[in-house]
Amino acid sequence: MVKLILRRLVQMVLIMAVASLLLFAIFDTPEFKKRLAVQELGGFAVSALTDESYNAWLAEKGLDAPFYIRYVNWLGDILQGDLGFSYEKNREVAPLLMDRLANTGILAFFVFALMIPISLVLGILAGMKEGSVQDRSISFISVFTTSIPEIATAILLTVVLALGLGWLPAKSAMISGFDFKQLVLPVLTLVIYDFGYVARMTRASMAEVMTSQYIRTAILKGIPYRRVIMKHALRNALIAPFTLIVLQLNWLLSGVVVVEVFFEYDGFGKLLLEAALFPDVEVVQACTLVAVAVAVMSQIISDIGYTFLNPRIRFA
């Protein structure tokens, strides 16, 4: 097992290295530098600059050095634990990133806290009797909610719950400190989008288990149906959803850009988007490293969890 984890970690470092090198190369193009200049100095100003003063500006920002030198410098800083400086936000990347990760963590916590029980219960209920009315209606709802894009759900919820009924704040900028009420709409949007997917997977897994030999045997032996489900079916049926849920971590980290931007929630996804648009290369880099780390970690967790849940799989 240690070997597996080590191998994964080495892979992670390799992915990080390649991704950061690629990003650095992309952001090093004259177009991106120009865009940075436009953000810093304004569009009119940049086009009025002479080549000489534009180059002076580049030199002042340290952007005139060839990209491999800047990359090696950046790498050296990273290895010393310095994540760099944000052009746009005018502050160190590390504390900025921690702030945003914490915010996304809060969001993810509530999404999971709602989404896991809802999707598991619905998925199991649907999978218990394939083809029943219960199954059909749950499946319909799941497919329906998942197929609506997050942005549509977000707009609909805002119009109805915030602007129409006035029950909830429309934005989640939390300008006067943390406010749970402002978290409701983004959490709801994400749960509505995501629970159907996990529920459908749970349903499929449950339905498969229900058709297996040992369940049929157990029922034929006369064990009460309730006990068959609780004791025999569930454990096996939950293996697939477990890995799936762990993988949702990735999605919640950078896949929720739309929701974070729409609700002005200052999370990781919004940070990544702003940095990419600015273009704030050191922030993009730091975000990428975090995203890769979380992706690999969640895979490790799901692999390990899988082997514990399924005794048939043993570590090689």
Add this chain to the structure above:
Amino acid sequence: MSTRDTSSKLHPKVEDARREMERGRLNRREFVRFAALLGVGAGAAYAMAGLPSPAFADDHGNMPFPADDPNAKSGGILKIAMQVQKMEDPATYSWVEMSNQTRHILEHLAMTGPDNVTRPMLAERWEASDDLTTWTFYLRKGVKWHNGDDFTTEDVKFNFDRWMNPDLGSSNVGLSSIAAMLEERDGKKVMREGAIEVIDDHTIRFNLAKPVLSFPEDMYNYPTALLHRSFEPPFSANPIGTGPFTLVENVVGDKCILKRAENHEYWGGKVYLDEIHYYNFDEDNQLTAFATGEVDSIYEFGVEQMELAKALDGEIVSARTSQTLCCRFQVDKKPFDDKRVRQAIVKAIDNNRVMELVYPEGGDVGENHHVAPIHPEYFELPKLTRDVEGAKALLAEAGYADGLELTIDVGNTDGPWHQTVAEAMRDQLKDVGITLNVNVMPPSKYWEIWDKTPFGATAWTHRPLGTMVLSLGYRSGVPWNETNYANPEWDAALDEAESTLDVEKRRALMEKVEKILQDDAVMVQPIFRPVYTIVKSSVNGYPGHPTQYHQFNKVWKA
């Protein structure tokens, strides 16, 4: 200072103007504008015109702010949704938002009010020589910095020296007043010998290489905030100012907290608010932030959000401006090098209709010469009318009888209304056989090509005088000339207008300037747009400003 003091040192032209006014050749409002330009306190000017002082002219103090409101309540926090940006070096600011954060701390020599009239601010008054090459500024006495220092000419000189330092990269060097103090030396633009003359602690004189009309107006341009002589960037680390507020905290992309400066005797009279908070919201999200009651006002909302704004509980504040969209041709690129093609396009488009379509709440119709009715020297030319047949004839004459396909680059750099304008043009051009493709690109992309594309829609911001933007944008060979227009006759006409202080005479001279530019058909410039913001009804005295400059000295919350 009393008003009598000023009138005793009046610029000779003021007396002329008063006579003009009395003879009925100059209307009273114009007189006030003219007198203010020559350094007469607006209050005094209104008095000379025999008009009651309006809200924005306080007689007693020669104040640029509106008079104190007897019903005003002190205290409270004003919360505004705006992009929160860094406050590094006010002399190199490139966005209005950053200057808004700073404008409650730092002040300017002059201040342009919501009515587009420029009045003395940290200057008590100013005088211009008849040939407009020497400008003397008299500083207001008793103005204190937050650290207790007196505000003197030393501070003013410090700032001018900084702006003109070629290594600083301040955009102020592009202002005509500052540009006229520079000369080229060893390939660098540096300050001319003797350009600044410090007379005493409160009098400073500027000697310019050529006449400049817009000196006071330039002094309220957003990077001309006056810094303390000890300034070192970043400003946010040591925010000493003369204004009523000081900086508590600035977190870029999050919030900017300003608080009334303690132990500071403010020259500008009563200030009601205790604190001003800016919270970061993108432009698209500001109105929704307002809708949920989180903030008292916002930086701006676009005309496309007007219906939503009307449905909200708040007061919509609009400001008439000379902000505009120039759908301009490069006159040396095919097919626009043929004047007949340009004229045909201009004739085919009904600016009135475009304005009504895009800004149904009002605004000013553009006349394709980039001088707005809000400008003091605006000369009213005969109204433009659409002429489809004439346009077709011109096209045929130019060899495009079978039609013509064109592409306009649109960057939507200050909102999606650019695209709407281009689409309206597309529909109107269809009638004369021109197919217009609208190429929409991201704003940052557009700024890469704005002065290179043969046909592009560029947004220009408001400037208090009509001549200011003409000089920047259409003179032969100037850096911001995006049309490649070069017409010596027109340059000379503009020179003449620019060296004429007398508004009435200048307006007469503007006829030629506007006419030539209009006839040469270098652009379709259909709208001078209003800018909109919205405030809660509990907020009083919230000024709308043509350049969206925030100056909240007299704002109070019920």
